[in-house]
Structure formats: C-alpha cells, structure tokens
Amino acid sequence: MDNFTYVRATSVTNALQAIGDGSGHGNGNGHHGRFLAGGTTLVDLMRLDVLHANRLVDITSIRELQTVSTTGTTELVFGALAKMSDVAADPTLLRAYPALAESLQQAASEQLRNMATLGGNLLQRTRCEYFRGTSYPCNKRSPGSGCAALAGLNRGHAIFGGSDSCIATYPGDFAVALAAFDAQVDAVSPRGARTIPLLDLHRLPGDTPHLDTVLEPDELIVRIRVPVTPLGRASTYHKVRDRESYAFATVSSAVAILVDGGLVRDARIALGGVATKPWRAPAAERSLVGQPLTWETAYRAGTLAFDDATPRTASRFKMSLDPKSLAQALMIAKERSER
C-alpha cells in the first residue's frame, strides 16, 4: 500500500479543510485525499492497489452526518454516516418504505452492515473482477489500458448503459431503491453546497469510466433525502443472486405502486445488477398506469423494461430471467397494496 497521512475530522468544516490540504486532484483512482467512513470499500481497494490516497480524512466522528429522520411529513433524511444496519431495522421504514429497508437488509453481511455507512454505500466501486485484479487491462482502474471484460468473462456485466470503454455494473442495492423514490443527495465542498438528484449522481462510463460519479474528490456527501410519498407502503426490493446471502445482485428491482379502485395509479421501477448505474424503467412504469395489476400486466412491464437491453454472449441469460424477476417484484408490491 502507499504511504498516506491520517486525519480525524470532528466537523464538516474540519473535514473540508483537511481534504483540501491533501488533494492533488487526479483521476477517480488517483493519489489524492479521500474521506474514510466505514472503510469496507476504501481500505479493501487500497490493499488491492486499485485505489490510491495520499491522505485519509476519517469522518466517522462528525455527529452532524449521523442524523436519521424517517417520521417527517415532507421527507425522510439519512445522514451520510447512518449505518446500513440501523437504517435496515428502522421500524417506520420497514412499515412505510419496505423497499428501502429491504435493499439494505439484502446487502452484504451483518458484520459489514454494522460498519458500513449509507454515504459510502452509494460510492462503492464495481465488483468487475478485472477492475479488482491489477494484472488485467481495465479502463476504469487504469484509463486507456483497455477493457478485459468486453471479450472476457462478462456474465455479470451491464446490459444497460455500457460503452466501448466499460460495461461494469454498478453493484450497490440501496442506490437502486433510492432511485425508485426520486431521492436527492446533499453534498458540500470548499466551493459551497449543492443538491444532486440520485439518478444524476452516478455517471455513464462513456469514454471516462474511471469517473464513477459527478462528485469532485473534495466533495463530501452530507445527507440523502427522500420525498415522502404514498407509494412507499406498497413497495419492495427484489434481489436475485447466485446464492441466497452475501452476494451482489444478478438482477434486482425496486418497485413501488399506488393502486386505487383496482387500477394502478402510479408506478416506480428501478433496476440493479444490470446497468452501469442505478436504472429507471419509465416505459415499464407507464405501461402499468390505468391497468389492473395481474401477472400478465406485470410480465408485460417486465418485458418492456428489458426491451432495449444490449446483452453480451455470457449475459444473454438475463433476458429471460430479468422480466420474470421484475414481474415477481410487482406482484409482491400488489399484495402489500391490499393490506
């Protein structure tokens, strides 16, 4: 590992000063200052020689980043340092927004969820094996070196949002659930504060796949906000994976519906495990509105959601698995709308 300095920040101001001091802002994997939260992604990738840092600014003592409020009348608020395990067990969330709680319950392991924070969770890096293995060409890890996955093992790679430079999937679960609820992310840097819609936080790879998000290296996520909506109650996060626990999604769907008089009045569908960033499926959402929710309408929405996917040879199996999995998620949400 590289040598780095370690600073423990006690306030947001303090953290921004410290990160500024250490930055020589390079590319997404370059040697600059980095914020350290639970460390379950950052330390892992530094040990693998994939991520580099000349300074770690430990933000875990900053109290103002730890606030969680799920009972407000206009929005839910999750401080960036809220622990995955605490939010997954929040009783209000479990009742009123099960998709959000379930996306966290089904992520990683109990031990990891006890350490890991929501801010860090949004910013986790891809699990593409070639990204994590430094002997392979990988444009995300080493810009311009090529992409070993394009002609290599790409069973788990993206069928939406890929480019000739990178087809790595975004691996997180929580961001997918947040995408279904039009969440927003508040961030602050030495240049001021800004709010970023969750769906705009992650970038498509294009020809700069080393840049995962629109955040600058010295920009700190302060909180995540979710507008209160009646769609929360009839929602679910449905995750299909190679084994039942401790695995990333092969495909996941965050769905939320509002049913009135036997007809769907509003629907939200976000997909995970299949795209280079959290992915919404607007055509599938529209197909449900004004319809009764039956297996047939749910499956049609599932088919529409994957209509314009571009699978590779090894990821072609997703085209039959994924519509079915989305339809199953919609049927779970329907059951919840009837309670």
Ligand SMILES: Cc1cc2nc3c(=O)[nH]c(=O)nc-3n(C[C@H](O)[C@H](O)[C@H](O)COP(=O)(O)OP(=O)(O)OC[C@H]3O[C@@H](n4cnc5c(N)ncnc54)[C@H](O)[C@@H]3O)c2cc1C
């Ligand atoms: C074996 C294993 C299995 C896993 N399985 C899953 C899974 O199934 N689903 C899933 O969703 N996740 C999974 N994860 C990922 C895990 O959830 C993330 O590693 C974790 O959420 C990251 O949070 P952290 O607090 O540890 O972040 P850190 O490792 O501390 O930080 C991650 C990145 O975010 C930056 N950062 C952290 N906080 C902030 C902030 N407030 N502002 C700006 N930048 C910040 C850091 O600089 C770093 O670049 C798994 C991880 C492992 C190791």
Ligand code: SF4
């Ligand atoms: S898919 Fe992306 S992360 Fe994986 S090898 Fe190609 S460039 Fe690297």
